Amino acid sequence: MLRQRRADHGYRQRRILEGPQQPEQVIDGRPVLAFCGNDYLGLAAHPAVVAAFKAGANRYGVGAGAAHLVNGHTRAHHRLEEALAAFTGRDRALLFSTGYMANLGVAQALLRRGDRVLQDRLNHASLIDAARISGARLQRYRHGDVDDLSRLLAQPAPQDTLVSTDGVFSMDGDIAPLAALADRSRQADAWFMVDDAHGLGVLGATGAGTLEALELDQTQVPLLMGTLGKALGTAGAFVAGSDDLIETLIQSARTYIYTTAMPAAVAEATLAALEVVHQEPERREYLHRLIRQFRTGAAELGLPLMDSTTPIQPLQVGHTLAATTLSEALLAQGLLVPAIRPPTVPPNTARLRVTLSAAHTPDQVDHLLTVLGRLYRSDS
Structure with missing residues (x-):
């Protein structure tokens, strides 16, 4: 090979x-x-973000030491989840160690054999792998093609359907037709999920991402995944949505339950990065x-x-x-x-x-x- x-x-x-x-x-x-990094706002080495990381390490140490559900969930983590929910206009947010783990956790928690996942052909590898490990049937529609998605949605589905797409496609840089995708998903009574790794911090009136730019709320896009290691300059990821969604992930997402929490110092640094985005x-x-x-x-x-x-x-x-x-x-x-x-x-x-x-x-x-x-x- x-x-x-x-x-x-x-x-x-x-x-x-x-x-x-x-x-x-x-x-x-x-x-x-x-000209190859994802530090879109230049925050990875921003003095305020670095200072917050150092202060966080001084207060909490350099490792969380446990999973969130044991005793690794600090005040810093909790404050960051609240700030991310407010930033994205969602009820709640839940931190994951990476965007890959967030996408895998969502699919594994929400889908079962007999369900199906409909994805854009150019989705990020983490969304594709998430569908595969969930046990659900994966079908891929033509890139950005709302009509092709509608064709798949019209096919009989024995159980639940999840439609998932990148907001900004990582290798092409184009933006998915999210409003139309959300509308078709809602008509078909399917969940709709957007991975906004490359839109968060960059797009929208306040930098809240592609959904803010397109004025799509939690009702239209029930599942939002965002990463912290790109425009926000730190590390980790989150899923944002309704209270029921977040509680379901806390109880069932294996990539959340069975892994050590991100260092609290990273959460403090991300809070500082969000403040820079605002200011x-x-x-x-x-x-x-x-x-x-x-x-x-x-x-x-x-x-x-x-x-x-x-x-x-x-x-x-x-x-x-x-x-x-x-x-x-x-x-x-x-x-x-x-x-x-x-x-x-x-x-x-x-x-x-x-x-x-x-x-x-x-x-x-x-x-x-x-x-x-x-x-x-x-x-x-």
Whole structure:
């Protein structure tokens, strides 16, 4: 298997980062300008967030020491759950250690054999794996295709149905047609779940995510999953929804019950990050100016960007070798933009996944565009 992966130019290797997550990094001992992280608001190394983490460690120690249902659920965890519920406009929120564990926990707690899960074909791997471990029947509708979802919903279902989708798709950067999906799900009496890992903090009037941007409430989207390790700059995840939903997860979600709670210091840091989001809306506004700058410059250079208004700006390349060659050429110029290859994306859709952060400067974005334009033309 490893030999074949190398032959297909799909072999993955880890890089070693020295220092904090920020645009100017030292990777594998060399300085680079990175356009590949998910720290969309530049909060991972924000002084207030770091200070809150240190204060939390001083107060609570560095490990929770137990699961939430034993004695690992601290005041910091509880305050964060309340803050996340208020932030997203939901009744309650429940913390999980990772977004992957949150998605697995929801599916395992709510679904049984005989149920079914309907998912967008480009959903994140954690949603796909969640469906598989639940024992329910998994069916996938065409990407963003509401009519194809309706076709599947019209088929007889012996028991319950869960429709789940990314809010912002992690490899394409586009936004799901959530209002229409919510409407069709409600008409079919199906649960509707949105994984808003890449929308939270970035979209919406207050940064509460894709659902806020589209004005979708808890009735329309009963299950919301959000991660803390992207725009909020820390680690972990949460599920938000009704009181009954959260109580069901507390009682039944194995990935919540049978794992140690996240360190309380991370909860304190996330509370500080939420405060920055509230107090500094200009970070989000500045990020969207950078997105417009990049897309305008790319259009002028004839770069084939995919259709995205989010910080995820994929440059479609096609063949895996072409994408890896372009990525390596950028790295030789001091720019870190990894190639995304199958099986992460469908065959013949390899791409460079450019991601932008409020920590980038306009000059850095211009530099990326200049080098990309030169290398892409020479490669073509």
